[in-house]
Amino acid sequence: MVALSTLASMALIYQKSEDVYDSALQTFQSTQILSEETLIRVLNVSLSGQDLLVGITNNGSTNLYDFRHFSVIVDYTENVNGSAIRSIQSYNFSSSTPSALQWSSLSGILLPTGLGRFEIVLPYIAFVGTTLLFVITTNYGPGTEWSGTP
Amino acid sequence: MNEAILIIASVVLIGALIGSVYVSITYIGGAMTESSLHGSQKLLTQIQVDYATNITSTTVDAFIQNTGSVPIQGITFSTVYFGQENQEFPIGYGNETPGWNTTTSILNPGQTMSVNITSASPLIVNEYYSMIFVTQNGISASYTLQVA
Numbered sequence: 001m002v003a004l005s006t007l008a009s010m011a012l013i014y015q016k017s018e019d020v021y022d023s024a025l026q027t028f029q030s031t032q033i034l035s036e037e038t039l040i041r042v043l044n045v046s047l048s049g050q051d052l053l054v055g056i057t058n059n060g061s062t063n064l065y066d067f068r069h070f071s072v073i074v075d076y077t078e079n080v081n082g083s084a085i086r087s088i089q090s091y092n093f094s095s096s097t098p099s100a101l102q103w104s105s106l107s108g109i110l111l112p113t114g115l116g117r118f119e120i121v122l123p124y125i126a127f128v129g130t131t132l133l134f135v136i137t138t139n140y141g142p143g144t145e146w147s148g149t150p
Numbered sequence: 151m152n153e154a155i156l157i158i159a160s161v162v163l164i165g166a167l168i169g170s171v172y173v174s175i176t177y178i179g180g181a182m183t184e185s186s187l188h189g190s191q192k193l194l195t196q197i198q199v200d201y202a203t204n205i206t207s208t209t210v211d212a213f214i215q216n217t218g219s220v221p222i223q224g225i226t227f228s229t230v231y232f233g234q235e236n237q238e239f240p241i242g243y244g245n246e247t248p249g250w251n252t253t254t255s256i257l258n259p260g261q262t263m264s265v266n267i268t269s270a271s272p273l274i275v276n277e278y279y280s281m282i283f284v285t286q287n288g289i290s291a292s293y294t295l296q297v298a
Contacts, residue, residue: 006171013179017186024190027219069260071215073201088203088211090262135201139260141217
């Protein structure tokens with residue numbers, strides 16, 4: 001009787017532990033697949049005052065919409081009253097009109113083979129003739145980097 | 151009389167047996183649950199270094215993103231390795247030199263944090279340096295940069 005109860009209890013505990021691990025494994029595997037199927041590229045870049053407009057193509061097979069969990073980093077030389085100051089900042093997503101140090105998606109959800117347009121608002125205008133670099137990474141991990149003089 | 155003593159002894163022995171089995175099951179069960187939770191947390195933790203660059207001759211800024219499914223607690227208990235490529239060594243957290251610093255204590259899924267690294271000696275221009283960030287539960291991400 002004691003042996004049977006012991007076995008039953010152990011089986012129950014083992015099953016519970018397995019369920020927790022299996023659930024995590026499934027989440028891990030689905031995240032890995034989504035990561036492998038995500039690919040974005042920069043199509044074009046233009047700068048108008050403090051507004052950095054970036055054309056993005058979705059070359060992967062995932063729907064990209066979780067912009068709040070994207071990462072946007074800009075490394076550039078800002079023109080602060082004629083002085084050149086280097087700025088390296090992470091920008092936050094805004095679902096409405098973005099202000100300085102924010103960005104938003106002008107085209108909404110980015111479907112596979114689709115084109116997106118991101119507006120990134122710099123804190124100051126860029127110093128003329130300097131190089132600007134930005135990194136955009138998706139919530140699944142893969143992203144794209146661009147550098148040049150827009 | 152003898153029968154009564156035997157019955158009492160049997161009850162005591164059975165009670166002791168059940169008690170020890172219960173303690174063993176609780177102990178083993180706790181260890182199994184802890185082990186599976188630890189394994190699950192490791193599977194769900196993922197990070198990547200999105201970008202890193204030197205901002206002065208002795209400091210580097212790095213941006214680390216949580217691309218996993220769970221918050222990363224205790225960021226300051228992470229380990230950072232930094233140095234010339236393939237010669238990285240662990241550096242301490244805080245204001246010491248060499249060292250690393252951040253204002254983030256919990257990194258939520260999707261969130262990006264900034265990490266500042268201070269080198270003890272000036273970085274060599276055009277040389278490649280690497281940083282490796284290792285979370286408290288052993289998940290790591292690395293980035294190699296060329297010093298400008």
